[in-house]
Amino acid sequence: MDTALLVIGSGPAGVAAAESYRDHGGRGRVVVVTPEDHQPYWRPPLSKDFLRGESDLPDIALRPDTFYEHNDVEVHTGVDITRLRPGDREAESRTGDVIRYENAVIATGAAPMPLPADGGEAVPTLRSVADSDALRRWAGQVSSALVVGGGFIGCEAAASLAARGVTTTVVGPDEVPQHRRLGPDAGARLASILDDAGVRYSGGAHVDAVRGRVGEGFAAQLDSGVTVDVDLVLAATGISPRSRLADVAGLSMRSGRIAVDASMRTSATHLFAAGDVAAAMNATAGRVVPTEHWQDAEDQGRIAGAAAAGTAARWDAVPGFWTQIGDETVKYSAWGDGFTSAIPVFHDDGGLTVWYADDAGRAVGVLTHRCDDDYDRGGDLVAQGAPIPVAATA
Incomplete structure (x- = not known):
């Protein structure tokens, strides 16, 4: 085969797959392809220090340039794979070039969902370095902004805009x-935390329509009938897995994601998938656990790379991540498929732990603010299916 390992996507899952393949003795040519024009980079800073103008592209590189040379990994930017032929083990780019592979990892990630409102397609989103670069330029030219979506990306970006x-x-x-x-x-x-960062949160609100464009201002009409006039609107309304490539190729899917087992193997023998695009079986949970965070993507990428190199490996970690909103860090580890009770523990130093339990009192998640010890302990309790700490129920 021309390429021993083809990695489609240059995020943490893709780069970790290439690295793990080499770490586990994988030989031959390793090629990472990405439609972006940049070398692989971290996405988390895009809503934080990069957006605030405190770091630039070299600062957020996933790996130093020497990594790719030392590990004999080729990175090809500006390459958009548009077709897979699993039976022939071939990938075709938009320009018609064909890459033949022995094994391949699909790590195409996810795309930001446009604002689901009339006129929402004109509202900026935040997913790529190009998005963040444009947003931070605009932040220097505007005085007001509306962020639609109270998820972690929306909160992070809002705090960064306020800091500007x-x-x-x-x-x-x-x-x-x-x-x-x-x-x-x-x-x-x-x-x-948003309030301390200088951000106002308005709950129980939906945006029905948006008029305007960047540079001219926006008018956002809420479902209450109120119209909000601002210089900038940012949509942080979720993501959609970039799974069409696999779907068209006939791979098995689960709710819009690529179905993989705990070794990240798809329904095609020589194809693996990892990260946001995958719906993976978790060996510890004993069920499929979809994730949307960089640490899980990196973990799954390492599993995929090891498996492609012929090493027995399986994904068994409890999903977890942290978010930085302004000056504060919140950590969360959980299976992510619901809880029966959420029990808070308020600490004397102002910290907070929320223990999440199922109907049998077993730990299924933990969220912490200024309490890293509980975060570390919580991940172990979730993995074990152990009861939440007795102290937390007092």
């Missing part, structure tokens, strides 16, 4: 950010 001196409001459907996903106490803490 932009009067920023977040609107979301929950009375406090992520109330339905994380419970009232975690949501209240996120609202407080």
Whole structure:
């Protein structure tokens, strides 16, 4: 085969797959392709220090340039793979070039969803370095912004815009950010962190329509009938897996993602998938656990690379990540498929731990603010299916 390992996508899952393949003795040509024009980079800074203008592209590189040379990994930018032929083990680019591979990893990630409102297609989103670069240029030219969506990306970006001196409001459907996903106490803490960062949160609101464009200002009409006039609107309304390539190729899918087992293997023997695009079986949970965060993508990429090199490997970690909103860090580890109770513990130093339990009292998640020890312990309890700590129920 021309290429021993083809990696489609240059995010943490893709680069980790290439690295892990080499670490586990994989030989032959390793090629990473990406439609972007940049070398692989970290996405988390795009809503934080990169957006604030505190770092630039070299600062957010996934790996130093020497990494690719030392590991004999080729990175080809500006290459958009548009067709897979699993039976022939071939990938075809938009320009018609064909890459034949022995094994391949699909790590195409996800795309930002446009604002689901009349005129929403004209509203900027934040997913790529180009998006963030444009947004930080605009931040130097505007005085007000509306961020639609109270998820972590929306909260992070809002705090960064406020730090740039932009009067920023977040609107979301929950009375406090992520109330339905994380419970009232975690949501209240996120609202407080936003407030400390100079961001106003307006809950229970939906945007029905948006008029305007960057440079001319926007008018956002809420479902209450109120119209909000701002210089800039940012949509942070979720992501959609970039899975069409696999779907058209006939791979098995699960709810719009590529179905893979715990070794990240798809329904095609020589094809693997990892990261946001995959719906992976988790060996510890004993069920499929979709994820949307960089740490899980990197973990899955390492599993895929090892498996492609012929090493027995399986994904068994509890999903987890952290978010930095302004000057505060919140950490969350959970299976992510719901909880029966969310029990808060308020610490004397102002920290917060929220323990999430199922109907049998077993730990299924933990969220912490200024309490790293509970985060570390919580991940172990979730993995074990152990009861939440007795102290947390007092």
